[in-house]
Amino acid sequence: xxxDGQEHPHDHSTPEVDWKHNGVxxxxxxxxxxxxxxxxxxxxxxxxxxxxxxxxxxxxxTVHIHANAKTGVxxxxxxxxxxxxxKGRARMRWGxxxxxxxxxxxxxFIFVPPYVPHxxxxxxxxxxxxxxxxxxxxxxxxxxxxxxPIEKPETVLWIDPIHKAAP
Numbered sequence: 001x002x003x004d005g006q007e008h009p010h011d012h013s014t015p016e017v018d019w020k021h022n023g024v025x026x027x028x029x030x031x032x033x034x035x036x037x038x039x040x041x042x043x044x045x046x047x048x049x050x051x052x053x054x055x056x057x058x059x060x061x062t063v064h065i066h067a068n069a070k071t072g073v074x075x076x077x078x079x080x081x082x083x084x085x086x087k088g089r090a091r092m093r094w095g096x097x098x099x100x101x102x103x104x105x106x107x108x109f110i111f112v113p114p115y116v117p118h119x120x121x122x123x124x125x126x127x128x129x130x131x132x133x134x135x136x137x138x139x140x141x142x143x144x145x146x147x148x149p150i151e152k153p154e155t156v157l158w159i160d161p162i163h164k165a166a167p
Contacts, residue, residue, distance in 0.1 A: 025053045032061060037142035041071035042120060050138040059135040063120070064128055065090075070121040073098065073149070076112070077141040081133060083110040083120075088129035091121040098149035100156050117145055 032045035033052060046052060048060040063083070065071065083090065083104075090104045094116050103123060104110050112118055122129040135141075 027052065029062075036061065037140040039071045039074045039142055039144055041065060041069050044133070046140070049140070055138045057137060059133075059138050059140060061133055063131045063133050065120055065122040065131075067122055067127055067129075068125045071119050073117055073119045073145045073147040075115050075117050075143050075145065076135060077139075077143060078114045078137075079139070079141050080114060080136040081112040082135075083112065084108075084132040084134075085110070086130040086132060088127050089123035090129055090131065091123040092118060093121065093149065093153055094118040095153075096147070098147060099153050101153040102156050102158065117147060119149070 027047045029047075032047050033049075034043065034045045036044050036046045036049075038044055043064045044061055046059065046061040048055050048058060050056065059079075065088075085104050085106050085108050087106055089106075090108075090110065091101060092104065092110060092112075093101050094112075096117060098117070098119055120129075
């Protein structure tokens with residue numbers, strides 16, 4: 001491999017890194033940290049953050065919402081969030097009056113842009129909604145909001161710019 005004048009981790013000229021203590025970390029699922037920002041109606045637990053593993057640019061953990069429950073309305077400041085539904089059905093409401101709604105099932109991903117007021121709802125009456133949550137910074141930013149939602153939100157079926165709607 002030609003040398004481009006930049007230092008690379010595999011170069012012998014760079015200082016040795018203690019990969020044993022500064023490398024891959026495995027966080028057992030039964031050892032997550034519940035001492036994180038919370039929103040009424042859900043339980044968040046951190047797996048990956050600065051305090052636990054030294055993460056600089058990402059936060060990851062789990063979210064559980066009890067059957068037939070919904071969270072308080074909130075946003076996450078400048079952070080982007082990705083929710084992956086493991087078990088159950090998530091109904092998301094969003095907007096200044098929670099005027100929009102969409103549902104996601106197990107195996108689906110949900111993207112929440114910065115500052116979007118939203119509410120997670122467990123659409124099941126008898127099953128806990130279980131999700132993995134990843135955010136674009138290690139800060140646990142949660143801004144709980146006092147919003148009166150409209151009665152009937154508009155259903156939004158998302159069609160990405162690459163894939164067209166099914167016939």
